[in-house]
Amino acid sequence: MDMMKVHQHARALYDAHGDKAQAEAARNAKKYEDAGDEAEAEIWRAIQRAISEMRGPNQS
Numbered sequence: 001m002d003m004m005k006v007h008q009h010a011r012a013l014y015d016a017h018g019d020k021a022q023a024e025a026a027r028n029a030k031k032y033e034d035a036g037d038e039a040e041a042e043i044w045r046a047i048q049r050a051i052s053e054m055r056g057p058n059q060s
Contacts, residue, residue, distance in 0.1 A: 001043050029042075
């Protein structure tokens, strides 16, 4: 999946789940990893990273 699509999916997931989107992407990555689908798991890890970038650094 190209980076444009990754960012589109990340934005849609973030819009739908808010602050829980990153955890949702991590769950999906784990699900596919456990199923042996490493390619799909890597896509979800990329989506997770994109969500992290969108959220920016943690603030205290």
